[in-house]
Amino acid sequence: EEEEEEEDGSSSAASGEGECLDSTEEDEAALEEETSEEERNVNLDESDTDEETLRATNYSSDAVKEKFEFSSKMREACLILKNHLNDDIKTLKSKEVLSSTHTVQLEWFRVSSGKMAQPSRVSDYLMAFSEVSSVLLEHVVNMTDGNGNTALHYSVSHSNFGVVKLLLETGVCSVDKQNKAGYTAIMLAALSTVKEEEDMAVVKTLFGQGNVNAKASQAGQTALMLAVSHGRQEMVQALLECGADVNVQDDEGSTALMCASEHGRAEIVKLLLEQPGCDISIVDNDGSNALSIALEAAHNDTAVLLYAHMNYAKTQTALGSPKTQPRSPTSPHKSWPAD
CATH class of the missing domain: 1.25.40.20 (Ankyrin repeat-containing domain)
Known part of the structure; x- marks a missing residue:
């Protein structure tokens, strides 16, 4: 029963649902209408990520890892995006820039935001983005999908704290960004059940980098209220230690x-x-x-x-x-x- 509750609580990045909220179903329906089929499926298709994971685990232990490089299409899209990040809105909506943004967004969410996302793979991508431009890195890390979720929202909701750690270590992660349902990554983390000490250390780092007293936009609930309503006592303790009011x-x-x-x-x-x-x-x-x-x-x-x-x-x-x-x-x- 605890596992089922954990799954229900921690997989709600797109809706940010909580027990104390009454309007969750209506909110989800509204978000579904606003989100295109392609955007909804950005993180649902795990097949590519799973295949990469299997290939990665089949490498021999003494194999020398080659330096990761983007595909030519991905690199070209990154360069176009980098060159136009400071342009006006009209330019950003040009066909070329929109196409490049779409290419980068799909690739980034596929690698970083699935349930089977591999920290080593995410690390490769973060390094490659930073080599193109620090401004591009910040832009990509904080990219949102159709429901307003970032890679941080997804990795937290999947309890993939290895990826969460990498995202926080970039130093450019917008921890307090709310998704369309009005929830931050901190609020979603409050619903998680953490079993490992190193994972709790990552959670506390997350709490320390953001506003633990921020209110969800729809009902005004805080991360502490969400943790309490779901019976996450260890999260209540961690939030209190990090300044929750x-x-x-x-x-x-x-x-x-x-x-x-x-x-x-x-x-x-x-x-x-x-x-x-x-x-x-x-x-x-x-x-x-x-x-x-x-x-x-x-x-x-x-x-x-x-x-x-x-x-x-x-x-x-x-x-x-x-x-x-x-x-x-x-x-x-x-x-x-x-x-």
């Missing part, structure tokens, strides 16, 4: 704490309550706070945590906040009866 409210006035309370995620509620400045008294557009939301959803264990924290905060205020304070009742270091 627990008190940010979405378009409905909800906070990450309210979302955790609604879903009955007691461990995540504890984690959020431990953050300095976590405001349990915030109310949403309906006038509900985290405690009332937990009670309405019949998550009594979560409600007990919130109630205890609320009373603890009141007690400390009444005592005048002494210098040496006992631990909060939600602290993991203090023993409490099991639920």
Whole structure:
């Protein structure tokens, strides 16, 4: 069941879907209409990439790798694109430039954005682009498809963190770019389940390079809210370490704490309550706070945590906040009866 949830959560680059969103299906339908058949299929045809992968793995270990070079068609397209990147819009829409852009775009997404994308192959392409021009490299790395997704969106959604690392290391990746559904790569990463330490290190690098408190354009949710709603506790922890604000409210006035309370995620509620400045008294557009939301959803264990924290905060205020304070009742270091 966890694997299915992971796949659902991490493969949503084109739609950016999340549990707390109600308009996802309508948004996807609208995006489908705006996207041509060819653009939709840029990342669906894995056959070429798979064949390249098989060929790559068949090389003998002592074989000397030849320097990668673009095909003549690809190199010509790159040079044309490079020479016209600073031109006016009219020139950029000329037949020659559009054709070159299309050639580069198809090749780049095929190599970088499929589920089986190979970091070594992506590295070759990044190096080749940079050799043509640093400006071209930045342009290609941040290219979008018909749904507004970049290679970073796709590699994150496929949990291909080897490719994510390479893209971030270029230093020109627009980490905060939103796709047409309004989601950044950071928001998509918040839905991932990371099992390897080196992958989590890449995720934290991603969080550190962008705005972890950015809001999705459609519902105003943050990466922290998405991680909470999908039960990604390790992502919640990583986001908090990278400066995620627990008190940010979405378009409905909800906070990450309210979302955790609604879903009955007691461990995540504890984690959020431990953050300095976590405001349990915030109310949403309906006038509900985290405690009332937990009670309405019949998550009594979560409600007990919130109630205890609320009373603890009141007690400390009444005592005048002494210098040496006992631990909060939600602290993991203090023993409490099991639920």
